[in-house]
Amino acid sequence: MIEDILPPGIRFAEAFDDAGAPDWFPEEEAAVARAVAKRRGEFATVRRLARTALGELGVPRMPLLPGRRGAPQWPAGIVGSMTHCAGYRGAVATRGTEFVSVGIDAEPHEALPEGVLDVVARPEELEHLAAWPARGAGVSADRLLFSAKESVFKTWYPLTGRELGTEEASITFTCETAVSGSFTARLLVPGPVVGGRRADLFTGRWTARRGLLLTAVALPAVRISAHTAYDGPARLPAC
Known part of the structure; x- marks a missing residue:
């Protein structure tokens, strides 16, 4: 499912439950030793999936421990x-x-x-979503906005090491079909410097399937300009 919104070159693995025995290292198990069973299951499964994706890159099995703010610590030379x-x-x-x-x-x-939407959304985002045709087609626009901001934050944080408030990025959506499309996040604070230039727009993709909403953002190591990140598909009208 997630492969539909990823650019070429990114390895992935996904699951829809926590079936099977945990496949984790002692250090990982210790990190969630006091957590409830649900949290332990999620933690173990996503790390198994991450090692599957890393294996496709030729990276040997290793612990993937949470760091500051819970962000996973990836092997040197890897982003994920x-x-x-x-x-x-x-x-x-x-x-x-x-x-x-x-x-x-x-x-x-x-x-x-x-x-929650009142906390997450900026006034112009509320206006954009109120008129967005995909909302009328059944897409949960408020949850999609929340998800897109989470993907933006996860892309931002490893590059800056600081929080990005929900009010510090303004997102607009387009669609290719009634259940998929792209989005652009305009950063309202100075963006990270990548390749000697500041990236002040993050672009990504979204999809709505199987009772789920998925979003993804990717910043390439090449083709960064002062005003662009991952270009994604050609820009489309707002459905």
């Missing part, structure tokens, strides 16, 4: 991202010579809890 929600676990990895950062997020395809 993990995500999990009810009914989905996924991991992606690629070499830093191909992409400087990636971020993925999965969410259940349902409305956000009451009050």
Whole structure:
């Protein structure tokens, strides 16, 4: 499922449950020793998936421990991202010579809890989503916005080492079909410097399938300009 929104060159693995025995290192098990069973299962599964993706890059098995703010610590020379929600676990990895950062997020395809959208969304985002045709086609626009901001944050954080508030990026969506398309995040704070130039736009893709919403952002190590990141598909009208 996630391969539909990833650019070429990024390895991935995904699962829709935590079936099977945990495949983890003692250090990983210790990191969640006090967690509830659900959290332990998610943690173990996404790391198994991450090692599958890393294996396709020729990277040997190794522990993938959480670092500051829980972000996974990837092997040297590798960038990646993990995500999990009810009914989905996924991991992606690629070499830093191909992409400087990636971020993925999965969410259940349902409305956000009451009050969350007011915290997450900027006024212009609310206006954009209110008129977005895909909303009328059944896409949970508020949850999609939340997911896109999560993917943007996961891409941003490894490059900057600092938080990115939900109000510090403004996102607009386009669509290719009623259930898939692209999005652009305009950073409202100075973006990370990549290849000697500042990246002030992050672009990504989204899809809505199987009761899930998935989003992904990837910043390539080449073709970075002062105003572009991963170009994705050709820009389309807002469905």
